[in-house]
Every structure is written in C-alpha cells, then in structure tokens.
Amino acid sequence: MNVFFHRLRMVPVQGVATLALACGLPVALVLQCLDLSSHLDRLTTTMLAARPWLGMLHHAGLGFGVVAVVLLLVRCRRGIGWLLALRSWRPVLWGMFGACAAVGLASWTYAAVVYGDLGMTNLVFDSLLLIAWGVWGMALAMGTAWLTRHPRLSRPEQALGWTLGLLLIVEAACTVVDANHFTMAFVYTTEDQREFAMYREALRGEMFGYPFNSQGYYDKEFRPAQPGDCVVAWIADSFGVGVVPYPWNVATVAEDRLREAWQGTCNNTEVLNFSVPQMGMKGYVQVAEHEAAPYKPDFTVLCVYTCNDITVSDSTIRNHGYVQNWRLTQFFLRQFRPYVRPAPFFSLPFTRDPALPQRIDDMLDAPLPAPEHLFDPAKEKPTFSEEVHHARLVHRLRYLEPEKPSMRTQYRLFFQALDHFREVVGTPMLLVIEPDELQVDDAVWDSLMQGRNPARYVRDLPQQRILEYCRNTGLPVVDLLPVLREAQRTHGRVYHRQDTHWNALGNRVAGEEVARAIAAQYVPGAGKMLPQP
Incomplete structure (x- = not known):
C-alpha cells in the first residue's frame, strides 16, 4: 500500500489536470450550450441515438463535481491563500468558470421566462452540473500537493x-431493484406530471384558445357524479391531450358517441380526460389512484403508446437529475406525506382575458372557429423539420426489434405495470393500443427502411406482444392500428x-373506435363486461 501511495505521488497531476481542463471542460460547455438551444438547434435532436452516452457523461460530471466540491471544502477549512496564490492558471480557470456561470445564468433566465420556474428544471440542473465540472477542473489544476496527500478529517x-x-x-x-422489477414504492410524483404543470404555465393556461380546467386537465370541469350518471376515466399521454382543439379531441369524440349509444340508459355520460403528455406507466398508476379515483368512475380507458410507454424503466439522467427524483426521497415522501398534485416550483402569474369564457363548459354552445388546416392537412405547417422528424422515427425503431435484449426486459416490466394498474383501478377497463406513425404510414415506413435490413424489424411487434398478454389475462383491448391504417389509405393523412400525433381525422377515427368497443362490451349500470368478440 505504501508503494502505491508513493507511486501516486509521482503521478504528474498538473499534466493530467491540464489535459482534463483543456479537453473535458470545453466539451461539456459546448454540450450545455447545445442543450440550452435545443428548442432551436437541430443538432441535439439528431444526436438522439447518442443520448445514453451523453447521460453517462453527465453522471460522470456530477460525480466528479460532487467529489471536487467536498475536497475543496475540506481544503478551504484552513484558508484560501493557496487559491489566491495561483497565477499562471488563474486567467484560464476563472475564464472557463465564468463561461460556465454565464451559461447557468442563461439557463435560469430561459427557465423563468418560458416555464415560470426558478426551481430545478433540467436546464438549471445541467448548468449546475457544468459548474461542478469547472470546480473539478480547478481542483485538479490547483490542488497538486493536496491531492497527493491524505486529508485529515475531523470526526464529524x-x-x-x-x-x-x-x-x-x-x-x-434501490435503483437496481427499480430497473429490474416494477414497483411503485419509489414513486411519489412523476417527472411527467411536473413537466405538464410547467407546460400549462408556458401555454398561459390554454391550448388552441380552450382553457385547461381547474384540475389542470384539457377538459370541462370535473364534477362528482350524480345517481344514474355514467363516468368514464380516460387516462393517456399526449395522444389523449389531442394536439387539436377541444371539440375534436379523441376523448371528446368518444364522449359524444357514448352519449348517443347510452341515451336512455344513463342520465348523463361523462368522459373525464386525465391525459398528461409524456406520461408513462408509473404516471398512469399515479393518476388512476390519486386523480381519477375520487370521481368514482364506472369504467376506465387506459391508452398506451407503442413506443415510450413500453419503456417502464427509465435510465435517463433525469431520474437522478433532481434530488426529489431519487428513489430514497420518493420512498420517504410516499410513506410520510399525503399525495399532492404536482405544480411548478415557481409560477409567473397570468390571467385569461376577462372578455373570453373562463371554462370550456361555457364554450360548448359557441365553439371557436376551427383552424384552416384542421380539415385540410395540405395547409398545415410541419411541427418539426424533416431531418428532426426522421431522426425521431429512427430512434423509435428500437421498439420493433424482437431480438433486442433490453427491449425484452422492458416488455416484462411493462406487463408487470399493467398487472399493477388493473389492481389499482378495480373497475371494468379497456386497454387501447396507440400505434406510432411509422406503423400506419407506408410511405414513412419505406423511407425508414432505405439502407436498413427490414428483416431486423417487426412492424407490429408491440401490438403482437400486447395482444398476446391481453388474450392470456382476459383484459379487453382495442388495437387502433387496423382502423388508422384503413383511414390513412382511404381518407388521407x-x-x-x-x-407522430393524430390530426383531427386521426382523433375522430380513434375516438369513434374506442367508443364503439366500450358500447359493445360494457353494460352501464350493471358494471360488467360482455365477452370480447
């Protein structure tokens, strides 16, 4: 051991520090600048395939930064004269540190203006992480003698x-357990719910001119059911939000069709839309247990997207990017604190124009004029550039690879999550499979297969596996892939x-198909399901 420490003292720490500072810190600064401008810059999106490696880089930076801060605190207990004595390195080090701080300040400003959030957004976290890189570089360059000597620590x-x-x-x-077995023990609130709260703030509380309700969802006001009412809870991700004005939303269409089908059976039929963009299985369970359950729905619709919803075990940086996302934090919050609906950490006050209706309920008799492109897709402006959209589609091809070991694990966790969801809901339910665009549009699929081996992919693999699970467990299911393919070929886009979100036609086709399936299988008032045809 003495020989090891003797050789350690001979390591040219100053040279290693020079290399680390000259290479690592500027690269981290460039990556952070790309992240800061990702809403404008295409390069970050086209690097989707490399995101896991960027996440590892961020984790490494966080670890180095934390160690550096601890070591610097120990070193500074007896003064900072050694820091002030630095001469030749001082301009370079403080220049890089200043650049990191400038990016951090820009991130905070961006988060405050766009999201009204001065708390712990991803941008703020990345900025702090980058500053930690800077501190680490300074510690390496300035602590030569100190790093080769074991520090003496007090008992505390x-x-x-x-x-x-x-x-x-x-x-x-806990992370290892969570990555290999579905459990809600480490879930108090999900990141998706917090992001949705910030998203609503960014939209100033409305979408396409229609306000979110007081519960924060894109729907009419939720009210307790009265005797004789039929209440359906609709739980989904951004497909449920609809990305179209409220009257053409998939849940709104389903509600209109169910009212027609159950006329004379139910006094009133309500479809309560509990959709949250980017939400996954853990978020669905949270919403079903804490948001939908108080309204005592007679029936539950769970819509799962055949891409990111399959990925139950999320290994991205955001899981540990926030202290509140750590498994231990979530575990103790779940045990000792009642559930609280997620909200932004800091909100910028805004008010809707008093001249406009304040609730969707007041707009049903006089809806807003439909956008011109709603019924003429040729007039619609693309959401993303062609390059960015293609990169996103390529990234999602991994869900169609049957031989990919990591995806086999994800499907196992996904089905465990479905089992848990059914236990939480406890009422009759219907599983709805939302297909990806590359599964529906033949032209998109053909363009993706250019230069690739089609035998490597099974285009409807998620549907095959989910339908097999439903057959084995008796879970009622609706696969929207056939009807959307037929509508694409017959009526257009x-x-x-x-x-990859449905337009007005896609929302209508999906909503009508789900309503038809519910009306054919569920008996209102009896609370039971008929055998699935």
Whole structure:
C-alpha cells in the first residue's frame, strides 16, 4: 500500500489536470450550450441515438463535481491563500468558470421566462452540473500537493462522509431493484406530471384558445357524479391531450358517441380526460389512484403508446437529475406525506382575458372557429423539420426489434405495470393500443427502411406482444392500428405533418373506435363486461 501511495505521488497531476481542463471542460460547455438551444438547434435532436452516452457523461460530471466540491471544502477549512496564490492558471480557470456561470445564468433566465420556474428544471440542473465540472477542473489544476496527500478529517466530517456514502449505496441498490422489477414504492410524483404543470404555465393556461380546467386537465370541469350518471376515466399521454382543439379531441369524440349509444340508459355520460403528455406507466398508476379515483368512475380507458410507454424503466439522467427524483426521497415522501398534485416550483402569474369564457363548459354552445388546416392537412405547417422528424422515427425503431435484449426486459416490466394498474383501478377497463406513425404510414415506413435490413424489424411487434398478454389475462383491448391504417389509405393523412400525433381525422377515427368497443362490451349500470368478440 505504501508503494502505491508513493507511486501516486509521482503521478504528474498538473499534466493530467491540464489535459482534463483543456479537453473535458470545453466539451461539456459546448454540450450545455447545445442543450440550452435545443428548442432551436437541430443538432441535439439528431444526436438522439447518442443520448445514453451523453447521460453517462453527465453522471460522470456530477460525480466528479460532487467529489471536487467536498475536497475543496475540506481544503478551504484552513484558508484560501493557496487559491489566491495561483497565477499562471488563474486567467484560464476563472475564464472557463465564468463561461460556465454565464451559461447557468442563461439557463435560469430561459427557465423563468418560458416555464415560470426558478426551481430545478433540467436546464438549471445541467448548468449546475457544468459548474461542478469547472470546480473539478480547478481542483485538479490547483490542488497538486493536496491531492497527493491524505486529508485529515475531523470526526464529524468522517461521520458525514460515511453517512453520505451509505445513502449513495442504498440509492444505487434501490435503483437496481427499480430497473429490474416494477414497483411503485419509489414513486411519489412523476417527472411527467411536473413537466405538464410547467407546460400549462408556458401555454398561459390554454391550448388552441380552450382553457385547461381547474384540475389542470384539457377538459370541462370535473364534477362528482350524480345517481344514474355514467363516468368514464380516460387516462393517456399526449395522444389523449389531442394536439387539436377541444371539440375534436379523441376523448371528446368518444364522449359524444357514448352519449348517443347510452341515451336512455344513463342520465348523463361523462368522459373525464386525465391525459398528461409524456406520461408513462408509473404516471398512469399515479393518476388512476390519486386523480381519477375520487370521481368514482364506472369504467376506465387506459391508452398506451407503442413506443415510450413500453419503456417502464427509465435510465435517463433525469431520474437522478433532481434530488426529489431519487428513489430514497420518493420512498420517504410516499410513506410520510399525503399525495399532492404536482405544480411548478415557481409560477409567473397570468390571467385569461376577462372578455373570453373562463371554462370550456361555457364554450360548448359557441365553439371557436376551427383552424384552416384542421380539415385540410395540405395547409398545415410541419411541427418539426424533416431531418428532426426522421431522426425521431429512427430512434423509435428500437421498439420493433424482437431480438433486442433490453427491449425484452422492458416488455416484462411493462406487463408487470399493467398487472399493477388493473389492481389499482378495480373497475371494468379497456386497454387501447396507440400505434406510432411509422406503423400506419407506408410511405414513412419505406423511407425508414432505405439502407436498413427490414428483416431486423417487426412492424407490429408491440401490438403482437400486447395482444398476446391481453388474450392470456382476459383484459379487453382495442388495437387502433387496423382502423388508422384503413383511414390513412382511404381518407388521407391521420397524423400531423412531420409529427407522430393524430390530426383531427386521426382523433375522430380513434375516438369513434374506442367508443364503439366500450358500447359493445360494457353494460352501464350493471358494471360488467360482455365477452370480447
């Protein structure tokens, strides 16, 4: 051991620090600038396939930064004269550190203006992470003698170190468990719900001129059901939000068709739309348990998207990017704190024009004029550029690879999540499979297969596996792939231009098909399902 430390002292720490500072810190600064401008810059999106490696880079930077901050605090206990004595390195180091701080300030400004959030957005976290890189570089360059000498720690410092180390080990163990077995033990609130709260703030509380309700959802006001009412809870991701004005939303269409089908059976039929963009299986369980359950729905519709909804175990940086996302934090919050609907950490006040209706309920008799492109897709502007949209589609091809080991694990966790969801809901339910655009549009599929081996992919793989699960468990299911393919061939585009969300036609086709399936299988008032045809 003495020989090891003797050789360690011989390592040219100053040279290593020079290399790390000259290469690592500028690269991190460039990556952060790309992240800051990702809403305008195409390069970040086209690097989707490399995102896991960027996540690893961020994790490494966070680890180095935390270690550097701890070491600097220990070193600074006895003064900072050694820091002030630095001469030749000072302009370069403080220049890089200043650049990091400038990017961090820009991130905070962006988060405040766009999201009204001065708390812990991804941009703020990335900025702090980048500053930690800068501190790490400074520690390497300036702490040559100190890094080759074992620091003497007081007893409180040793206790703090052991406590932090133990917490990190427990957190790592919880992460491993969470990545290999579906559990809600580490879920108090989901990141998707918090992002949706910020998204509503960014939209100033309305979409296409129609306001979100007081519960934060894109629907009429939710009210307790009266005797004789039939209430359906609609739980979905951005497909449920619709990306179209409220009257053409998929849940609105389904509600209109169910009212026609159940006329004379139910006093009133309500489809409560609990959709949250980017929400996954854990978010669906949270919404069903805490948001939908108080309204005592008679029936539940769960819509799952055949791409990111399959990925139950999320390994991206955001899981540990926030302290509130750590498994231990979520575990203790779940045990000792009642559920609270997620909200932005800091909100910029805004008010809807008093001259306009304040609720969707007041707009039903006089809806807003439909956008021109709603019924003429040729007049619609593309959501993304062709390059960005193509890169997103390529990224989602991984869900169609039957031999991909990681996807087999994800499907196993996904079906465990479905089992858990059914236990939480407890009422009759219908599973709706939302297909991706590349599964519906033949032209899009052909363009993706150019230069690739089609035998590597199974185009309807998610549907095959989900339908097999439903047959084995007896879960009623509606696969929207056939009807959307038929509508695409017969009536034209069912997705927005260069976007994987349904346009007005797609929303109508999907809503009518789901309503038909519910009306054919569910007996209102009896609370039971008929055998699926």
